[in-house]
Amino acid sequence: MASSSRRQPSAIYKDHNGFTERALMKMSGAAPPAKCNLHAVAAHPENASPEDLRELHDAIQRRQFVEDIMELRGTFFPGLEEIKKANETHETSASIKERIQEKQRRHIEEVRTLYQWQAQDYYDEMLDLSQSKSYIDDPAVEAFYKSARSNFDIANSFDNDLDRLNYAHLASITQLAQERQMYRMREEAEQRRRDQQFPGSIADFHAIRNKDSQVRIARFLTSNDIMRERMMDEFKWVWRQVAPLVNEYNRTDSFKMEVQALLRDIEVQDPRKARRESQNTVVS
Numbered sequence: 168m169a170s171s172s173r174r175q176p177s178a179i180y181k182d183h184n185g186f187t188e189r190a191l192m193k194m195s196g197a198a199p200p201a202k203c204n205l206h207a208v209a210a211h212p213e214n215a216s217p218e219d220l221r222e223l224h225d226a227i228q229r230r231q232f233v234e235d236i237m238e239l240r241g242t243f244f245p246g247l248e249e250i251k252k253a254n255e256t257h258e259t260s261a262s263i264k265e266r267i268q269e270k271q272r273r274h275i276e277e278v279r280t281l282y283q284w285q286a287q288d289y290y291d292e293m294l295d296l297s298q299s300k301s302y303i304d305d306p307a308v309e310a311f312y313k314s315a316r317s318n319f320d321i322a323n324s325f326d327n328d329l330d331r332l333n334y335a336h337l338a339s340i341t342q343l344a345q346e347r348q349m350y351r352m353r354e355e356a357e358q359r360r361r362d363q364q365f366p367g368s369i370a371d372f373h374a375i376r377n378k379d380s381q382v383r384i385a386r387f388l389t390s391n392d393i394m395r396e397r398m399m400d401e402f403k404w405v406w407r408q409v410a411p412l413v414n415e416y417n418r419t420d421s422f423k424m425e426v427q428a429l430l431r432d433i434e435v436q437d438p439r440k441a442r443r444e445s446q447n448t449v450v451s
Contacts, residue, residue, distance in 0.1 A: 228324060235284060235328070260351040267343050274336045281332060285325045365408045369415055369422050382433060385426045388416045 208215040208223045215223070256262070358376055366372040366384060375381045387398050387409070399409065416423055 228327070235281065236332070258346075258350065260347050260354055263343055263347040263350060267340060267347065270336070270340060270343070274332075278329070278332065281329065285328070289325070363402075365402075365404050365412070367408070367411050369412070369419070372412065382429065384412075385429050388413065388426050389430060 203215075203219045203222055205223055205226050208219045212220060212223070361375075363380070366375065372381070372384060375384070383398075383402075387395055390398065395409075399405070416426065
């Protein structure tokens with residue numbers, strides 16, 4: 168019943184990646200490019216249709232944005248040594264996380280720079296508008312001037328540019344997040360497989376991330392022979408697997424103290440027992 172009453176998204180957003188304006192849809196690849204000759208439209212705008220003029224306006228807006236992005240990010244070639252090093256480096260979930268964080272940091276800096284450019288563009292445009300006012304005492308000219316200023320949409324174009332920048336950033340971050348999730352699932356599966364195996368040395372014991380697995384190994388090391396046999400049958404261990412660590416446990420006092428301390432830390436103390444012990448100490 169919950170699924171039938173769920174509010175459905177508006178059809179206007181379908182296949183548009185969140186963009187509904189034509190310039191944004193074309194930038195995101197959700198709308199086809201213009202079919203008219205934009206150079207001819209720019210050369211003779213008086214002969215163009217309103218639809219062709221709109222296509223020209225969208226193209227100019229996209230070009231300005233692309234030029235801003237090229238100036239903002241620039242071009243960068245890392246060099247052959249860096250490319251070779253990157254190819255030899257094995258990707259992990261941790262390395263992808265660092266790349267995501269670096270992209271997010273750069274994106275914040277780019278947005279700040281874009282804001283500064285837009286503020287300067289807005290100031291220049293408003294200055295031009297204020298200085299271009301005609302001082303002819305004509306009501307028709309004054310009405311035209313007010314109409315032109317009220318229909319001015321430079322602020323809306325700023326929002327569009329910011330939306331496109333954010334969309335491109337989120338698209339790249341989404342792909343990296345999916346790759347990170349894939350690597351993390353593989354690493355967790357491999358870690359679970361290693362945790363289920365009996366460690367062959369003290370270093371392998373310390374490498375176990377799963378607390379329950381580490382405690383299980385510690386209980387095995389501190390148990391008697393009968394309990395060890397039961398645990399070996401239960402967890403499908405064989406003696407040649409457990410023998411190396413058992414021998415190190417028996418001959419290494421520091422490791423033996425560490426294992427025993429680990430088990431003491433997880434024991435749940437009965438408060439009544441602690442109270443009885445304190446009473447007995449007072450009586451004695």
